[in-house]
Every structure is written in structure tokens, then in C-alpha cells.
Amino acid sequence: MLDQAQIDRLRQTDAGEFPVLSVYVNLEPGPDSLRTLPPRIKDLLAQVEISSESLPRPQRLSIREDVRALSRDVGRFGTDLGHGVAIFLSSGAGIDEQFALPGPVRDRAIVDAGPYTRPLEAMIEHYQSYCVTVIGRRIGSIFRFSMDQLDTWEEMRDEEIRKANYGGFSGYEEQRVRARAEEMAARHYRHVAERLAELRRTDGGFDLLIVGGSDVHVAGLLDVLPTDVAAVMAGTFVVDPGTMTPATVLEHARRVAAEWEVEEERRLVADLFDAAASGGTAILGLEEACVAVNRRAVEVLYIQAERTTPGSVCLECERVTCETGSVCAICGGELSAVPDVVDRLSELVRSTGGRVRHILNEGPLAEVEAGALLRYVSPMVDPT
Numbered sequence: 001m002l003d004q005a006q007i008d009r010l011r012q013t014d015a016g017e018f019p020v021l022s023v024y025v026n027l028e029p030g031p032d033s034l035r036t037l038p039p040r041i042k043d044l045l046a047q048v049e050i051s052s053e054s055l056p057r058p059q060r061l062s063i064r065e066d067v068r069a070l071s072r073d074v075g076r077f078g079t080d081l082g083h084g085v086a087i088f089l090s091s092g093a094g095i096d097e098q099f100a101l102p103g104p105v106r107d108r109a110i111v112d113a114g115p116y117t118r119p120l121e122a123m124i125e126h127y128q129s130y131c132v133t134v135i136g137r138r139i140g141s142i143f144r145f146s147m148d149q150l151d152t153w154e155e156m157r158d159e160e161i162r163k164a165n166y167g168g169f170s171g172y173e174e175q176r177v178r179a180r181a182e183e184m185a186a187r188h189y190r191h192v193a194e195r196l197a198e199l200r201r202t203d204g205g206f207d208l209l210i211v212g213g214s215d216v217h218v219a220g221l222l223d224v225l226p227t228d229v230a231a232v233m234a235g236t237f238v239v240d241p242g243t244m245t246p247a248t249v250l251e252h253a254r255r256v257a258a259e260w261e262v263e264e265e266r267r268l269v270a271d272l273f274d275a276a277a278s279g280g281t282a283i284l285g286l287e288e289a290c291v292a293v294n295r296r297a298v299e300v301l302y303i304q305a306e307r308t309t310p311g312s313v314c315l316e317c318e319r320v321t322c323e324t325g326s327v328c329a330i331c332g333g334e335l336s337a338v339p340d341v342v343d344r345l346s347e348l349v350r351s352t353g354g355r356v357r358h359i360l361n362e363g364p365l366a367e368v369e370a371g372a373l374l375r376y377v378s379p380m381v382d383p384t
């Protein structure tokens with residue numbers, strides 16, 4: 001299963017002087033998706049050949065060999081590889097890696113100095129680990145999913161209330177039995193809540209909690225969740241515990257998580273824009289983001305997923321910029337072209353202890369492409 005350690009290892013792969021061809025292919029069984037696979041891959045590879053024509057001969061030959069190898073393999077790609085596949089090749093440097101992806105991905109081919117991992121990073125962030133609890137009066141089922149796959153499933157049962165025979169008993173006795181049943185249900189909710197707290201705090205934890213069941217039991221469990229568990233509540237759904245399966249539970253959980261994500265992204269982007277409007281603590285725009293990242297001033301970089309913008313890195317001062325000339329405007333050093341400035345910015349932010357958030361849903365950030373929360377307030381420089 002795809003994880004951060006694999007991505008980190010991939011990023012650290014040293015291709016030396018040779019370029020790496022990174023290819024992402026969508027395998028989601030949508031209309032025509034698999035039938036058109038070979039022509040789609042051929043199109044991507046044709047673009048790669050055209051764009052690598054200007055490379056020096058050894059690099060060009062390495063890419064040409066990668067394109068040939070991939071062309072030979074086109075027939076191999078099917079849905080058994082997951083919803084998508086990522087391939088990293090460099091015949092010159094001896095790199096040949098392939099990853100099955102947990103979700104659909106946009107087709108693309110990128111030639112860069114190292115493996116192009118930004119779509120993988122976005123995917124890891126998107127497919128968080130969910131804990132899904134289906135709560136009944138006596139039974140609680142706890143499912144844990146990560147990267148869209150079921151990891152564990154456990155069931156908790158609390159003792160059954162003995163069926164009472166009300167015939168001939170006074171109203172008092174009936175009330176007593178009912179109170180006892182409510183007390184037992186409350187105890188069951190607490191047991192499940194305690195188990196969730198335990199899972200959240202140990203054993204890898206989970207990022208989101210989603211609760212299903214009938215309204216009354218869902219409300220009963222939510223009432224007794226410890227604060228740190230309640231803090232990661234993403235939403236609830238109605239399901240009949242008697243007929244559910246892990247697949248139907250995952251279906252509900254995906255929908256709740258997607259709705260939660262839209263809302264969470266909207267809130268993050270709104271906060272970013274507010275911070276930028278109040279001045280000093282945040283910036284908006286790709287070029288502005290480059291400046292802040294180059295100064296190591298970024299705490300959180302927000303980027304619109306799926307957008308790529310070519311740019312350059314200065315070989316002298318190591319500045320990342322959207323400029324595409326051959327000479328650095330600051331130090332006069334040589335600029336080296338990069339296919340995606342945002343990828344380089346993300347890498348720099350991570351390597352300097354900051355965080356990167358991919359925003360998947362189109363919103364205000366799409367118009368400015370990137371934004372950042374800053375580590376410190378920059379001193380005002382009087383431009384006069």
C-alpha cells in the first residue's frame with residue numbers, strides 16, 4: 001500500500017545526470033477508460049519525445065529508451081493495478097518503479113531531474129485513515145480504513161437485557177426495567193467511546209471518525225466521546241447494522257469524508273484569504289509563494305492540486321522562480337528549467353520543516369494557484 005515512506009524513498013532516489021520519466025495513468029473504469037488506454041499512453045509518450053528533443057544526447061537517449069520500454073508494456077495496464085498507476089523510469093540511472101494507486105489520477109507524463117511525486121503526495125493527503133463506527137443498542141462495529149482499503153474490523157457487544165414479562169406487573173416495575181435498559185445502552189456507548197479513544201491514541205491512530213447507525217444510538221455515542229476523539233468527527237450516516245457489510249460502510253464513509261473535505265478545504269482557503277487580507281501573516285499567488293519559500297518563511301503552503309506551472313531553479317543561489325529565462329534575475333547565475341514550480345516549492349517547504357496542503361476542490365485558490373501562511377511577519381520595507 002502506498003505510504004509516505006515509499007514516497008520519501010522515491011524522492012531521494014538519485015538519478016545523477018539522467019532525467020527521470022514519471023508517468024501517471026488513470027485506470028478508473030469510467031466510460032471508455034480502459035479501451036482507450038493504449039492510445040492515451042502513446043499520446044503522452046509522443047509529447048515526451050517531442051519535449052526531450054532539446055536535451056543533451058545521453059539524456060535524450062535515456063528518455064528514448066524509457067519511452068520504448070513503456071510502449072512495450074502498454075498492454076499490461078489494467079484495473080488489477082488499482083484505480084491508477086504511477087511509473088518512474090530512468091534507463092540511464094537504472095530506475096524502474098511502479099505503484100498501484102488507491103484513487104483515480106489525471107494522465108500525465110513529466111520529465112524532470114528526479115521522480116515527480118506531487119500527485120502521490122496529494123493522494124496520500126486525500127486518502128486519510130478513517131475510523132468508521134456503526135453503533136447499535138448493544139453492538140458496536142469498528143472499521144478502520146486507510147488508503148480506501150479495509151484494515152481492521154472489530155465488534156463489541158455488551159450484555160443483553162433479559163426480556164421482561166410486563167404482564168401482571170405494576171407500572172413501577174415496567175419503568176424500572178426501562179430505566180435499566182437505558183442505563184445499559186449508556187454503558188455500551190461509553191465502552192465503545194473508550195475503545196475509540198484507545199484506537200485514536202495508540203496503534204497508528206486515525207485521522208477522521210465517522211459514525212453510522214440509527215439516529216438515537218449515533219446521538220448516544222456522540223454524547224460520550226472524549227474531546228480529542230470528538231475533534232476528528234467528520235460526520236454521520238444512517239445504516240441498519242443488521243444488513244451492513246464492510247463495502248456498504250466504506251461507501252457511506254467515502255461520501256461523508258468527501259463532504260467533510262469540501263467543507264474543510266473551504267474553511268482552510270477562507271482562513272488563508274482572511275490572513276492575507278489582514279496583511280503580513282499570509283501571501284497569495286504563485287510568484288509571491290516562490291519569494292516566501294525562497295526565504296524559508298513558509299509554515300504551510302497551499303496549492304491547487306492538478307495545476308502545474310513550468311519555471312526554473314537557479315543553479316547558483318538555488319532560488320525557485322516562475323521565470324523561464326536562462327539567467328537568474330537576482331544573482332546572474334544559470335537557470336535550470338523545471339516542469340512544475342509547485343513541486344519544487346513543496347519539496348523545499350517540507351525540507352525546511354513546513355507543511356504542504358493540496359486543495360482538491362476548485363475554489364478561490366484556483367485563481368491564484370498558491371498561497372502560504374508565513375512563519376513570521378516580514379518587516380515592512382519602505383519602497384520609496
Ligand SMILES: [Zn+2]
Nearest residue numbers: 314317328331
Ligand atoms: Zn540566482
